[in-house]
Amino acid sequence: DAGVIQSPRHEVTEMGQEVTLRCKPISGHNSLFWYRQTMMRGLELLIYFNNNVPIDDSGMPEDRFSAKMPNASFSTLKIQPSEPRDSAVYFCASSQTLTEQYFGPGTRLTVT
Amino acid sequence: EDQVTQSPEALRLQEGESSSLNCSYTVSGLRGLFWYRQDPGKGPEFLFTLYSAGEEKEKERLKATLTKKESFLHITAPKPEDSATYLCAVRITDSWGKLQFGAGTQVVVTP
Numbered sequence: 200d201a202g203v204i205q206s207p208r209h210e211v212t213e214m215g216q217e218v219t220l221r222c223k224p225i226s227g228h229n230s231l232f233w234y235r236q237t238m239m240r241g242l243e244l245l246i247y248f249n250n251n252v253p254i255d256d257s258g259m260p261e262d263r264f265s266a267k268m269p270n271a272s273f274s275t276l277k278i279q280p281s282e283p284r285d286s287a288v289y290f291c292a293s294s295q296t297l298t299e300q301y302f303g304p305g306t307r308l309t310v311t
Numbered sequence: 312e313d314q315v316t317q318s319p320e321a322l323r324l325q326e327g328e329s330s331s332l333n334c335s336y337t338v339s340g341l342r343g344l345f346w347y348r349q350d351p352g353k354g355p356e357f358l359f360t361l362y363s364a365g366e367e368k369e370k371e372r373l374k375a376t377l378t379k380k381e382s383f384l385h386i387t388a389p390k391p392e393d394s395a396t397y398l399c400a401v402r403i404t405d406s407w408g409k410l411q412f413g414a415g416t417q418v419v420v421t422p
Binding site: 203242249254255290292294 | 402
């Protein structure tokens with residue numbers, strides 16, 4: 200298996216622009232997680248999907264962030280409009296329900 | 312409030328110098344403790360899951376143990392390729408699988 204796939208790997212954008220991050224989970228996994236990692240706050244859970252349904256989005260920082268999972272093999276995390284404080288590494292992870300999570304390589308986002 | 316604390320924050324070892332990392336937790340009902348390894352510029356890589364006090368898991372030079380209040384990750388005779396940040400995370404009762412991560416221990420092994 201190719202593991203969790205994320206794109207792009209790096210994104211540099213200007214403040215106010217829309218950013219879309221993409222994730223393809225491991226085939227057969229029914230849980231998908233979006234995380235954000237920064238030096239100051241460590242690894243934070245943003246949102247969790249189970250069977251393509253958002254279960255917990257309490258970690259989404261504000262309305263500028265939105266996530267979708269239209270099918271079992273694809274999810275997006277969108278930031279609109281982006282701000283410099285959104286600069287971080289964003290990880291997608293997948294698992295079968297209540298088992299260990301497998302992380303993708305991450306997307307490094309820089310907002311100038 | 313549920314908390315996960317890792318110590319030390321950073322650890323510098325000579326090749327072959329064994330040591331241990333600590334992950335202490337205060338959670339209301341543990342449903343699994345997870346260890347991950349993270350290399351610079353990469354996503355966390357799953358290492359072990361521990362479920363009950365007294366449980367131990369091993370993989371190459373790494374051994375993870377669990378008590379009722381903490382977990383240890385023992386690194387035996389480390390090599391430079393063991394250099395990484397080691398993260399622990401806990402899953403608590405009544406959660407759907409949500410993990411709470413510690414801040415990590417950065418390990419550097421020098422030749």
